[in-house]
Amino acid sequence: MKKQHVSILFGTCLILASCQADSEAEIVDDIEAQQFKANQQNVVPAPPSIRDQNKQRILRNTALQSYADEAGHYISETATMLESIAPFFDRANVRVADVDHTLSKIQNIRDNSSNFIDLNRPEPFDNMHHVHVSTLMELDALERILKDMKDPVHQLQITNARVYYENAILSHKLMEREYLSVTEDFGIH
Structure with a gap:
């Protein structure tokens, strides 16, 4: 049984290591960077002033x-x-x-x-x-x-x-x- 626990623990560590889960701050930064790139590609001139x-x-x-x-x-x-x-x-x-x-x-x-x-x-x-x-x-x-x-x-x-x-x-x-x-x-x- 110990062997099974060790292999499950080892598998879980391996999965977590491969995912390299990002923190919430890193996820938000990634989304903002993607939006900035999209906005730079679709630059629309500002409407004329009143x-x-x-x-x-x-x-x-x-x-x-x-x-x-x-x-x-x-x-x-x-x-x-x-x-x-x-x-x-x-x-x-x-x-x-x-x-x-x-x-x-x-x-x-x-x-x-x-x-x-x-x-x-x-x-x-x-x-x-x-x-x-x-x-x-x-x-x-x-x-x-x-x-x-x-x-x-x-x-x-x-x-x-x-x-x-x-x-x-x-x-x-x-x-x-x-x-x-x-x-x-x-x-x-």
């Missing part, structure tokens, strides 16, 4: 507000100019002088639009810009028809010109709607 985010938000809001102010002014002026063309289509007898006067109004709209298109446009106003371009295309077509008119001006030419004028008005109203949609979405007043 101050940086606020600066970006203020710059963006300022650009949106500035462009919205210019766009609102442009839309208002253009609507007034387009309305001033309407009496041309209500005349019974149109003369070349009337055509020239209407062409000068269209030229004023084009001058204003070229200044407006040159502005730096924020991305939320892209849809409004696309509608603006279609409005200008309708005005181009109207201008071509008016330039082709000669004395005596035939009523069919006036009817054709009216179609492009009405399309320009519809496009302008859609541009105004897009503008109001963006300003409402971003709380710009």
Whole structure:
């Protein structure tokens, strides 16, 4: 029996010696070292500070507000100019002088639009810009028809010109709607 006890005792000592059991402090140190290595491999940049985010938000809001102010002014002026063309289509007898006067109004709209298109446009106003371009295309077509008119001006030419004028008005109203949609979405007043 003594031999069995000795062999069990010897086996237990051998197992304990081979395991070399770590103390709790050594286990904690090993875990911290493994976590540090894992963190070093997956380095994630720190999120931007609230101050940086606020600066970006203020710059963006300022650009949106500035462009919205210019766009609102442009839309208002253009609507007034387009309305001033309407009496041309209500005349019974149109003369070349009337055509020239209407062409000068269209030229004023084009001058204003070229200044407006040159502005730096924020991305939320892209849809409004696309509608603006279609409005200008309708005005181009109207201008071509008016330039082709000669004395005596035939009523069919006036009817054709009216179609492009009405399309320009519809496009302008859609541009105004897009503008109001963006300003409402971003709380710009």
